[in-house]
Amino acid sequence: MTTEQTESTGKRHQGKTALVTGGSRGIGQAVSRRLAREGALVAVHYGHDGAAAERTVKEIEAEGGRAFAVRAELGVPGDADTLWEAYDRALAEQNAGPGLDILVNNAGITLPRPFADVAEEDYDRVFAINTRAPFFIIQRGLGRLRDGGRIVNISSAVTRIAFPPIVAYSMTKVALDYLTLTLAQVLGPRGITVNSVAPGYTETEINPTLRIPEIRQKYASASVFDRLGQPADIADVVSFVASDDARWVTGQWIDASGGVHLGV
Template identity: 85%
Template sequence: MTTDMRHEGKTALVTGGSRGIGRAISRRLAREGALVAVHYGHDEAAAERTVKEIDAEGGRAFAVRAELGVDGDAATLWGAFDRALAGQDAEPGLDILVNNAGITVPRTIANVTEQDYDRVFAINTKAPFFIIQRGLDRLRDGGRIVNISSVATRVGLPAIVSYTMTKSALDHLTLALATELGPRGITVNSVAPGYTETEINPTLRIQEIRQRYSDASVFGRLGQPADIADVVSFVASDEARWVTGQWIDASGGAHIGA
């Protein structure tokens, strides 16, 4: 465990928490004392692996399954969360909600089908909207909501236009909720990764693309999931109690130059 146990006594839920950036966030919050619900949609083995890693590091976690992007997904998620939490030595309720789960559609507008469009919005925008809506009675006063956005919302990237639209919508949700939930001491922020190295990004196997993504950052490298997890951990902490309604660039300065 880290010496800084700033999330001790807190309960967190990380959607898509079993792989990539979500896995790094789950492990970071747990290392700092949170009991972490690691959500997954289909890959039970990945979720169990993440839980075991957290256990091995001295943390506490449990897996929660719910397919997102289908009817009733939020109700299914919270039902599974409530049942699993009841088996832990913890009070009912939640302190930190990280809406990380998402998919991309790597197609220009001419090639996006209605099915593509509906699915990416269902998972990236509709699911977090109703997860938050259904979770507000569980989220304690002084809690934290962190929405994982994308640096793509501040640049023009035609190749992922429908994906970027979903993240832009999520950013507005951040603003609206920060205003509404402020009286309860709940902060709501967006954290926006850039080009990040994860095992689920097949384009990074192509050296030319990998180099292009690295060059986009002022640091000349790809982001690592831990780079994003560190920012999320701060935003989810009491140290960030005076930060809300913000879009926080965690892209390594991608595309800020000419």
């Protein structure tokens, strides 16, 4: 039986509205589907691949959930405003009330280049998408986020280990973790929790090196479970952190890496 098949069929997000950036593929898609299965109306954000977003929406609807697609390119000037304007329009078309309960900042890109090979334009782009975009998405979205809401930032296990091949990418996630810590304190009086969930080596399209058998085995063996993570493994953790069950958990960096590089 797969992880998805064993997931709870409960509706702990019933009546809530969620926005998942980068919600059409990989970890974001798994999060979108999980939140929808548990009752949330999910805004599936995408930047360029509208077909993937529509497939995700149809899959959610086929499972009895509710979702809609929202397009906004991230990493460009005004991206947060564009996203929220699109969200507001699409939400109105759903005949749903305004506002938001769960924001998952998942969209991101990698930069698989060692320190000496990182160009300025590469550096600027990875920070624009992975760090600046969630910063302003949260800032511009706070008026929509209801008291008692949830913000979940997708970090990475690389923030606790040295991994030179992706140094600039790792730096973007460290910055996101600090944003998590600070906003948890700032938003606590509103009952809003803010947490980071940190995947390890996960089987998604964002990591093309997993197509190489030797690297695939190397990454799998880095986990204490001797396998790669699956998007559903991460979605399960995000769903918990986004739920009322995690109301007393905030400002935390939650390792969801399968014990990658423990003791290293």
